[in-house]
């Protein structure tokens with residue numbers, strides 16, 4: 551367990567806002583603390599927020615001392631609140647919807663039976679996420695060659711999932727095989743997930759990692775220093791359009807221009823087939839202070855300047871070479887091939 555722990559019926563999380571300076575573990579005692587941990591990016595990354603939210607509800611149910619009707623009503627309210635916490639990553643809604651199904655299936659049973667069913671489901675989602683990371687790594691590692699120079703954006707590693715990560719899981723696997731993989735990590739303004747988290751993960755794993763500012767990526771591609779790009783995703787529409795951390799789209803545009811393969815890595819829980827295209831994906835907008843300061847600590851702009859701070863952007867599927875999923879590698883035409891692969895029974 552790298553980023554969350556469930557031990558003796560207690561839920562703990564690694565506060566990612568404190569990295570890389572300090573590794574601080576905190577207990578999440580109730581839904582409000584869980585909501586704030588996700589909202590404030592103490593727990594972040596599309597798959598991880600789904601897993602964490604599922605555990606939050608299980609812990610909440612365990613401590614909720616109410617009669618059956620009010621118990622069920624309160625759980626529904628808590629799930630609804632958590633679903634709204636971050637709007638772009640669909641994994642959060644997916645995991646909480648799985649818990650809603652469990653509540654519905656068990657609503658005729660005792661409160662203790664419902665509590666147990668919720669905890670079982672959270673644990674299932676947690677274990678499944680670890681396996682999904684392994685499967686993505688198994689498929690995706692085939693795209694990597696000895697000595698590859700890889701660029702990544704934001705953080706899609708063990709801090710963003712219950713397992714080894716999405717995009718970074720293949721890099722970890724490739725490094726075990728070839729020992730000579732080189733990774734360029736975009737710093738990822740404004741919240742610096744690349745500098746604080748990806749660079750931390752990669753150095754911890756002794757991978758040859760070079761940190762760059764976001765505006766240096768195209769220059770490196772122009773100089774022929776990037777062989778391929780791997781990023782994660784927060785939501786993928788039915789046509790293969792991908793929402794991921796702000797700045798992903800500009801990396802993909804530069805990659806297309808310089809003919810550098812651009813790969814997205816995501817489990818089935820990141821796909822949202824109810825949306826026909828990426829234009830329908832809700833994009834989270836965050837507080838202006840994230841842009842006007844460095845991590846809330848140093849002012850870098852006039853206090854009264856206007857700010858636009860979308861946390862994600864959408865990369866059109868035509869810029870994406872392939873999507874690595876836990877069920878295999880998906881190539882264009884995405885509208886046909888995504889449906890085909892995701893409808894496979896595994």
Ligand code: MRU
Pocket residue numbers: 591594595596597639703704705706707710711715716717743781782783784794795796861
């Ligand atoms: O705002 P964040 O840090 O939660 O954004 C995370 C990303 O955009 C990741 O690239 C994405 O979730 C990758 S999935 C491991």
